[in-house]
Every structure is written in structure tokens, then in C-alpha cells.
Amino acid sequence: MILEMHSHTSEHSVCSRIDAVSLVQAVHNMGFEGIVLTDHHYLWMPEEMEDLRRRAGIPEYFIILAGQEVATSDAGHVLVYGAERTLSEKTPLPAIRQEFPEAAIVWAHPYRNGHKPSPEGLTNPYRDAVEIFSSNHTVVELNRGVRDWHRHKFAATGGTDAHSTANVGRYPTIFEHPVKSIGDLAAEIRAGRCRPLYKEITRSRAPHIEVVELVIGLKGANKVRENLVIKRYNRLDAWERGNRTSHILKELGRYSFHGGKFRVPRPLGSDAEELVLIEEGVRGRTLFERVLRADVEHARFYLQLAAQWLANLHNMKLQITPPDEFMETEPHRLAHYVSNSDRIDPKHARRISEITNHVLEAERVLYLHHPERMVQGHGDYHPKNLFIGQDNPDDSESSYISAVDFDDSYCMPPAFDVGTFITQFRSQFFHHRDVLKTVNEDFFLATYLQYAEDAGDDFLAQVELFKARASLSIIYFLIKIGLGDSENLWRILVEAEHSLTSLSIHESHAEFRAD
Known part of the structure; x- marks a missing residue:
């Protein structure tokens, strides 16, 4: 049973900007099965709640219960479910427990304003549960609440602490068994048969x-x-x-x-x-999943989004990180890629070393003394790091694409991301030949060039360079997972060498045109 456990009405809480009818209707319309009104130092009477139900037009199966929020003199704010009268401000916590032994007492928003509850406070026997999810908590405080709940295993609830329509229903609590009265509710909380509604x-x-x-x-x-x-x-x-x-x-x-x-x-x-x-968190499915299940028209649309996202980033010519950082750290990264090649056939290991040296030398020639060619890139741009979704499921115009995993983002040549995507796309879809027959990396490259500004005459040559470099990262991964002798590794080696051959041809043509 799913309930809103912490809410305030403008009728009885001066801090609230939502009236009781609007509050109850909003919670009901969101699919909750009930609400508990917890105004500050005010306990709604049964006849008031029946009148509220009538005015709100809410069916009988939706329960409306009343507790209250109490500012104690010694234990912060608590939510009291099951007291039979309104409690005044600064009532001591032990006094509440003594007068109402069957009530459930929940510590309200205990992490608010950076407070760090002690284990003793979280397991205080005068309280029955702790409200770990609250709109009064920052996400950092929310995470601390989840951590402490797992660590100390106290009973926990969620409560929106709704004061307006903006955050109604944000943090529900789920009960294991149905409740029909405030007494049922208190008993379930005291037995620990409830928790915040969420997936972890x-x-x-x-x-x-x-x-x-x-x-x-x-x-x-x-x-x-x-x-x-x-x-x-x-x-x-x-x-x-x-x-x-x-x-x-x-x-x-x-x-x-x-x-x-x-x-x-x-x-x-x-x-x-x-x-x-x-x-x-990012909603949606990865580009890989989308393309795999799409018809040709939609697959091309998704690939177009990926190319546009990347061109949009590169066109901004941002330099968030230092422009010389990429070339300073690149030798270390490439050395890492060959660090496990002693576990495979020496002939393959030698070829990997030759490709690595060729890539690094070409990068030095092209970029070492040209920081102006660097723009902020993604660094690991591939179909499984891109999520495509829709804000409105019924409106295709609300489609969006989001890139994740920026751990390898540097100021880098734009061709780095393009070459990485092309190589990874072909590798990830290698066993899905039907996809590669209908939509492939050439379409991505053509779309990127359509939207990119000032790609440069040697851009395609640079793409070949970074296709070879991306192959090195895939080879490293294959060796790491024990596939160093696989046919797949041999294929990627051949593709890397082919890219470097294409790079040499591009360079030769450029020299010929210069002459």
C-alpha cells in the first residue's frame, strides 16, 4: 500500500501554500492509495476529514488519515501517528512516548541543513522510524540516509513534506500490508513493515x-x-x-x-x-539498443542524432580542460594499451607495438605544437555511451540524446571522437550484419560533416588515425578478458593497419597537392 506520509495544508500550517482539497486530489490523481495529513501542532478531527473527502470528491478506497508534526524540546521535529490530541510545541519526546505508547513516532527530515545523525540518535528507542527521504534533504543528505539505513538497519519512511503543488508525491512510503486506520498505520510502522518506495x-x-x-x-x-x-x-x-x-x-x-x-x-x-x-540519472535506451531494434528509418534518425550531438559539442570550440593536457598524458595512455600484449602471440604483440608507435608519432606531428586545434571532446564516444529518450512518449518532437561517461574527456582533436565512434560502432555491431547493411558508420560520418563547422582539409586523414587508435583500446580490452588469441583480435589488428595505410595515402595526396 502506497501512502504520502508527510504533508501540510494551508488551512492549518502557515508555511503551506496548498489547500487540503487540492493536496488530496493531487495525491489521489498520482496513483497513491492514501495520504496522512501532518500539519504543525494540529490534529485533524474525523468529521473534518469526512468533510474534506466530500469536498475533494475522493472515493472511499482512498484513505485520508491524520497525524501531526511536533517540534520537540529535545529531539528535533517528529511525526506522530496515533496521538489522540493535538500536541503543543516543545513537548519532550519522552513525554509523547509515555502518554501515547501505541503511537508511532518518526524522526522528520533528520539530515536537513547538513546535520549528521549519530547511530544512537537513529536508533533511539523513543522513536520508531526515521524519515530518510524528504524534500528537505539535499541529494547528498538523501544518500547519507540510505547509507545509514543499510548500515544500522532501523525502520525507515519517505515523506515529501509537501507544502505546495510543486513537490506533491515525491517521496512515497510503501507498506507491506493494507492499513485502514491511524492505529493500523502506527502498528505497521512500529513493526518496521514499511519503507521508502524506491529501487536501488x-x-x-x-x-x-x-x-x-x-x-x-x-x-x-x-x-x-x-x-x-x-x-x-x-x-x-x-x-x-x-x-x-x-x-x-x-x-x-x-x-x-x-x-x-x-x-x-x-x-x-x-x-x-x-x-x-x-x-x-538519464532516462531512455542506449543508441546501441535503439539501433538494434529499429527499422531503417528510425535507425538513421538515431544515428543522425548522435552525429548532431557530437558536431554541436565540437562547434562550440570549448576548452574546459587545459589544451596541452591531452598530448602530455597520451604517451601514458598508449603505453597502457600495450601493457598486457605479452600475454598473446609475439607476432601480434609486435604489430600492436608498431601501430602504437605510428599513432603516437602522427599525433605528435599533428598536435604537439598546435593547441589551437584542440576542443573539448567526449573521449569515449560510442553507441553504448549514448542514451536516446523522449520527454513526452506521445511526441516524437520531444526526442533527446544524452552522452554519458566523460571520464576520458580532454581538449582533443575533433577527429578523435569521430574515429572512436566509427571503430566502436563497427565493433559493437560486427555480429549484427543486418544492421551494418542498412545503416553504417559512413552515414554517421557524412551527417557529422554536414553539421560540423571548419572540419579542415585533412579531417578524413585524422579520422583514420583515430580509428587506428580506437582499435588499440578494443584490442587491450580483448586481451584483458582472455580473448587475445581470438579471430576478433586479428580482425581489429587488420582494420587498424588498414586505417594507418589510408592515413599514409591521405598524407601522400596532400603532399602531391602541395607540390
């Missing part, structure tokens, strides 16, 4: 980071649903690298990437003490 999904784990997605609230077109990506680090240097990524995302947001057709995740919070970063 571990998306990835690596040696120094765990990524968890929190999806909070009810699903549906008229529902308020919050989607958070929590990145929890266990080393300071890893957190600092993540914080660098958050800075890039924040800066991109200043250039209209936090809304509209072209997007990136919005950074929402940072907790240096806990080594946590929080960003907005």
Missing part, C-alpha cells in the same frame, strides 16, 4: 568505484520520479578524477547541455567526506 540498482563495480542508481517514486506519465546515479569511491585520487568529470559536466551545462535535444547528465552533489559524487 547496482550498475557497476570496479576496484575503486561502485555505481548505484536510485529510482524514487511512482512510475507513470503524471508521476514525480527522481532518478539519481550515486558514485561511491574508496580512494581519494579516484574521487578527484570523478570530481574533474563533474566539473566538465557542470561547464557543459552552461552551454545548454542540461536540456533540449542535446544533453549530458546534470551533476547534483558532491560529498568529499564520504568520497561520493551524485549526478542526474
